[in-house]
Every structure is written in C-alpha cells, then in structure tokens.
Amino acid sequence: MIQLNANHFLYLLQAAQWTLLLSLIAFAGGSVVGLALALLRVSRIGVLRVLASGYIQLIQGTPLLIILFLSYFGLGIMGFKLVPIVAAGLSLTLYAAAFLGEIWRGCIEAVPRTQWEASDCLGLNRFQQYAYVILPQSVRLAIPPTVGFMVQIVKNTSLASVIGFVELARAGQIVNNSTFEPFTIFTVVAAIYFAMCYPLSLAARALERKAHAGR
Amino acid sequence: MPAAEATREAPRAPSEAIVRIQDVVKEFGPLRVLDGVSFDIARGQVVAIVGRSGSGKSTLLRCIAGLETTQGGAITVCGHAVGRPGSAARAQLRRDVGMVFQSYNLFPHLTVERNITLALTLVKKQSRAAANAKAAEVLAMVGLTDKRTAYPEQLSGGQQQRVAIARSLALSPQVMLFDEVTSALDPELTAEVLGVMEELARRGMTMITVTHEMGFARRVADLVVFMHKGKVWESGPTAELFTTPKTAEFSQFVSSEL
Numbered sequence: 001m002i003q004l005n006a007n008h009f010l011y012l013l014q015a016a017q018w019t020l021l022l023s024l025i026a027f028a029g030g031s032v033v034g035l036a037l038a039l040l041r042v043s044r045i046g047v048l049r050v051l052a053s054g055y056i057q058l059i060q061g062t063p064l065l066i067i068l069f070l071s072y073f074g075l076g077i078m079g080f081k082l083v084p085i086v087a088a089g090l091s092l093t094l095y096a097a098a099f100l101g102e103i104w105r106g107c108i109e110a111v112p113r114t115q116w117e118a119s120d121c122l123g124l125n126r127f128q129q130y131a132y133v134i135l136p137q138s139v140r141l142a143i144p145p146t147v148g149f150m151v152q153i154v155k156n157t158s159l160a161s162v163i164g165f166v167e168l169a170r171a172g173q174i175v176n177n178s179t180f181e182p183f184t185i186f187t188v189v190a191a192i193y194f195a196m197c198y199p200l201s202l203a204a205r206a207l208e209r210k211a212h213a214g215r
Numbered sequence: 216m217p218a219a220e221a222t223r224e225a226p227r228a229p230s231e232a233i234v235r236i237q238d239v240v241k242e243f244g245p246l247r248v249l250d251g252v253s254f255d256i257a258r259g260q261v262v263a264i265v266g267r268s269g270s271g272k273s274t275l276l277r278c279i280a281g282l283e284t285t286q287g288g289a290i291t292v293c294g295h296a297v298g299r300p301g302s303a304a305r306a307q308l309r310r311d312v313g314m315v316f317q318s319y320n321l322f323p324h325l326t327v328e329r330n331i332t333l334a335l336t337l338v339k340k341q342s343r344a345a346a347n348a349k350a351a352e353v354l355a356m357v358g359l360t361d362k363r364t365a366y367p368e369q370l371s372g373g374q375q376q377r378v379a380i381a382r383s384l385a386l387s388p389q390v391m392l393f394d395e396v397t398s399a400l401d402p403e404l405t406a407e408v409l410g411v412m413e414e415l416a417r418r419g420m421t422m423i424t425v426t427h428e429m430g431f432a433r434r435v436a437d438l439v440v441f442m443h444k445g446k447v448w449e450s451g452p453t454a455e456l457f458t459t460p461k462t463a464e465f466s467q468f469v470s471s472e473l
Binding site: 122128 | 382
C-alpha cells in the first residue's frame with residue numbers, strides 16, 4: 001500500500017481536466033444538435049416533428065450507460081473503433097442533445113402565441129420572427145433549466161469511466177486502489193466535482209440577473 | 216332578422232371600397248362564429264364594430280388581418296384577396312393592414328424605439344437612422360417622445376398601447392385594425408389611447424375598430440356595424456343608427472352599454 005501524497009491529488013486534478021473537457025464537448029455538441037432538434041420539434045412540417053420527437057423519445061428512454069456501451073463496444077465490433085474520449089464525447093452529445101432539445105422546445109413554445117401574431121402582423125417572415133422576437137425571449141426562459149442540465153452533464157461524465165476513459169471518478173478509483181483511503185479520496189473527488197458545478201450555478205444566476213436587467 | 220344593408224353612405228368623400236367583406240363564414244369546429252358577414256369600407260372611413268361578447272366581432276377583425284382562415288366568402292383589402300397562399304400575398308397584406316391588439320403585444324425584450332424600428336429595418340429594409348427618425352415621428356404623434364429608450368414593462372398599459380399604435384403606424388398601413396384596444400385599461404388610460412385614435416381618424420386613416428366604447432363610436436365612427444350571432448345584425452351611419460335603431464337587439468345593446 002502506498003501512502004497518500006500530493007502526487008495523488010495532482011493526478012486527480014489532471015483527471016478533472018478530462019472531466020471538464022468531456023463536459024465541454026458534450027455541452028457544445030449537445031447545444032448544436034439540441035437547438036436543431038428543438039427547431040425541428042416546432043417545425044411546421046409534420047414529418048420533421050415526428051423524426052425529432054422519435055429521436056428524443058429513443059435517447060431519453062435509454063440509459064446513458066447503454067449509449068456509452070453501444071458507441072464504444074457496439075461500434076467497435078462493427079469496425080468503427082473509437083478512442084474512449086471520442087466514444088464518450090459522441091455518447092454525451094447524443095444524450096445531451098435529446099434533453100436540451102426538449103428543454104428548449106418548451107422554452108420556445110412558452111413564448112406567448114400573441115408574440116407570433118404581433119410580429120406576423122408587422123410583416124416579419126418566419127426566420128425573422130425566430131431570430132428577433134421568439135428566440136431572444138426563449139433564451140431568457142431557458143437559462144435556469146439549461147444550467148441545471150449542464151450540472152447533470154458534468155456529473156454524468158463519470159459514467160465514461162466504464163469504457164476506460166480516465167476522468168475524475170475513474171482517477172479516484174485508481175488512486176484508491178493503490179492507497180485504500182476511500183473516505184479521503186472520494187471526499188476530495190466530490191469536492192472537485194462541486195468546484196466545477198457550483199460556478200455554473202453562480203454564472204446562471206448572474207446571467208439571469210443580466211437578462212432581466214434589460215427589462 | 217338583421218336589418219343589414221341599410222342605406223350606406225360614407226359621410227366622408229365617398230370613394231372605392233378599400234376593404235370589402237363578402238359573405239364571410241368562419242367556423243371553429245362545429246361552431247359557426249361568422250355566418251355570412253358582408254360590408255364594405257371606404258377609404259378614410261372609421262368603422263366601429265360593436266356587439267356582445269361572442270358575437271364574432273374580434274374574429275372578423277382577425278380574419279381581415281389574415282390571422283384566421285375562413286371557411287367561406289371573401290375579404291379583399293386594397294383590391295387584394297386576403298388569405299391567398301404564398302409569401303408575396305402575405306407581404307402585400309402586411310403592407311396594407313396594421314393591427315393593434317387588446318394585450319398590446321409589444322416585444323418585452325426590446326426598447327420602445329426598437330419595437331417600432333424592428334419591422335422598418337427588417338421588412339422595409341430602411342437604414343437604422345431612417346428607422347429611428349420614423350420612430351421619433353410616430354412617438355411624437357402618440358406623445359411618448361421621452362419613452363424612446365424605455366422597455367415595455369416600464370410603461371403603463373395606456374403608454375404601451377400607444378407604443379403599439381405607433382409601431383403599427385410607422386409602417387404606414389392603408390388600413391388599421393383595432394381589436395378592443397382599450398378593454399384592458401382603466402378609464403383614465405382609456406381616454407389617452409382613444410385620444411390618439413381620434414387624432415388618427417382626423418388625419419384620414421381608414422380604421423376598423425372593435426370596441427366597447429360607445430362614446431368613442433358615437434364621436435368618431437362614420438359607420439357602426441352591430442354584430443349579433445355571427446351576423447351583421449344592423450349597420451349604418453353612426454348618428455342614424457344610434458337615434459333610430461331598427462332591431463330590438465341593437466336598442467337593447469345600446470341601452471345596456473350606456
């Protein structure tokens with residue numbers, strides 16, 4: 001057994017960077033795909049609505065763990081061998097997109113119908129209505145639930161450890177295996193997660209204040 | 216029975232019908248809200264559509280604005296049929312018709328000025344400077360020059376409604392539609408909004424107003440249309456209609472509103 005030392009904590013902090021990176025990938029990818037899904041869900045073309053809704057139902061009804069297994073082991077067997085970070089990034093993107101898409105659809109639909117009518121009567125086309133009237137108001141509504149989900153994503157990156165990606169949770173396990181000080185180590189791991197998630201909540205509050213200051 | 220098609224003469228210089236409503240039918244599922252409505256409006260006329268709740272008057276206005284599809288009949292504005300498919304027809308209707316709503320429907324995330332200039336820059340492709348100049352002009356007209364940089368929620372209901380009128384007016388429509396624009400306001404604020412509308416009428420704007428303000432209808436409207444059960448029950452020049460109502464329903468309505 002090795003004595004717990006500063007190098008172990010350094011190792012945890014390095015692993016935390018991978019957690020951060022994976023979170024960023026998931027959030028960036030999830031946002032792009034999620035926005036597309038949200039817009040498809042409110043499209044006037046029925047078949048697009050059905051497709052987007054089908055995708056969202058499918059992903060929301062599948063454990064993230066299984067999505068990770070599928071994209072790492074499943075695709076691997078089919079000849080698409082992805083490195084763990086790519087497989088994890090892909091899985092979390094697909095996963096985040098389904099949830100963000102649904103959250104944002106709700107925020108788009110929460111803007112009163114009268115705002116559509118008023119902008120229609122002024123002659124704005126559908127793109128202009130979205131860009132200048134509807135989405136700016138949706139963004140304001142979307143901040144709290146979106147940040148709440150971002151925090152979930154940061155924590156869910158820990159599942160990527162099952163496909164051999166060494167992020168914070170997995171690093172904690174590794175350190176524990178050699179030192180066997182689970183209480184100390186996992187308390188530190190928890191503290192690092194908290195240090196990543198708490199600023200998100202703070203930023204959300206600041207953003208909300210800023211969004212409302214202009215009113 | 217409705218005493219429709221009473222002698223209709225425009226007190227102002229009679230000219231071509233700028234809005235023509237012919238036998239319009241509107242149904243919401245099994246409910247027939249408009250049951251063959253017809254009347255014409257001449258350029259420069261002020262029309263007050265009155266009637267009880269559920270008589271179909273707001274629906275009619277929304278049909279003229281192209282916000283509702285109709286199941287029968289035809290509406291033309293400035294010679295163009297309302298409800299033709301295609302974005303060009305829609306754009307034409309938007310150039311011709313302005314609409315002011317009961318709930319103001321200002322854009323809460325934009326300043327008063329930007330509420331007014333948004334369509335000027337996006338739809339009319341005006342420069343920001345030209346649009347701002349236009350905004351200043353219409354804000355002066357509704358007496359809100361000092362509220363240029365305010366946000367809607369910082370304004371009273373009456374002020375918001377005046378901004379909404381200014382926003383519509385800035386696009387220089389041929390016809391303006393007013394859908395119970397004072398119904399959400401207390402009497403004092405109602406007066407300031409009606410004042411702006413009277414000024415518009417004096418300037419010769421063609422206006423179709425759905426209103427519960429009988430005083431306003433008497434003072435300003437050239438033509439009054441009384442709707443009942445989805446039909447034009449009685450209509451005619453304002454003075455004539457109010458002094459000699461032809462139907463029991465209208466005289467009853469008038470006495471209940473006073």
